Amino acid sequence: MPEMDASTKTKEYFLDIPQANDTFFLKGSANYDWGMKNRLSRIFNPATGKTVMLAFDHGYFQGPTTGLERIDMTIKPLAPFADALMCTRGILRSIMNPEAGSAVVMRASGGPSILKDLSNERLALDVEDALRMNVSAVAVQVFIGGDYETQSVINMTNMVDRCNRYGIPVLGVTAVGQELTRDARYIGLATRILAELGAAFVKTYYVEDFPAVAAACPVPIVIAGGKKMTELDALTMARDAIDAGASGVDMGRNIFQSDAPAAMIQAVRKVVHENMGAMEAHELYLDLKHA
Ligand code: R5P
Secondary structure, three states: OOOOOOOOOOOOOOOOOOOOOOOOOOOOOOOOOHHHHHHHHHHOEOOOOEEEEEEOOOHHHHOOOOOOOOHHHHOHHHHHHOOEEEEOHHHHHHOOOOOOOOEEEEEOEEOOOOOOOOOOOEEOOOHHHHHHOOOOEEEEEEOOOOOOHHHHHHHHHHHHHHHHOOOOOEEEEEOOOOOOOOOHHHHHHHHHHHHHOOOOEEEEOOOOOHHHHHHHOOOOEEEEOOOOOOHHHHHHHHHHHHHOOOOEEEEOHHHHOOOOHHHHHHHHHHHHHHOOOHHHHHHHHHHHHHO
């Protein structure tokens, strides 16, 4: 039997203050359940509404990508600077530190290697295993316009159905085939389809006319870095993307293939979370690199 409430302190019901109906900070996410919101709040910083995700899942189809040959040496030191780590379960379990605080966005689709048609993916992760790893979201690649377009869309909707049972957000990743034009019309089509079909947030590429893409996508968009470019160009792209309505970056090669990856991710953080201009962030990058 619990003890009686024997406190002599006067009860305080704050009768003149109605209980607040809190809103949720993230675009398109106000109607989710508590667990989904909690997981999204670990990826997106509630203070800024933005995220810096570090992507190093490239090995799932292209093996030991340049900069990812020894993830224990190159990526592990960067983890403290990332809001979320985007990786495979193999790398998470074999190398990454479970005591570190970053959220995990787990790669959940795969199948073909670079030797085959990449759009022929299947789901490659069970939700139960995602829960076991305490992930904050899972990521499924969708190939709009690809040979296996419908299969990849159904991969994502199946994952959304399974993950909704447990409050796990699904990141829909738009994959652009070599033969497809990476422009606002295509990216706008792909991002909208993924959001319509249940992605809680979408990853895509920054393109001209991005404000229209972001406006027409009802959930947050994070920007992939793409092929390595100069640090200034990558920081400029991040700045432009945030200004155009992106909710963060999910950047890989432009961080881990930089001459100074730790300096680069810190500069990217300033752009995304502190509204720093690209030139100033580049100066910071150079300072940190030479420090
Ligand atoms: C590619 O398929 C992977 O999903 C990467 O996570 C994604 O491309 C982002 O990395 P990067 O910034 O290198 O393009």
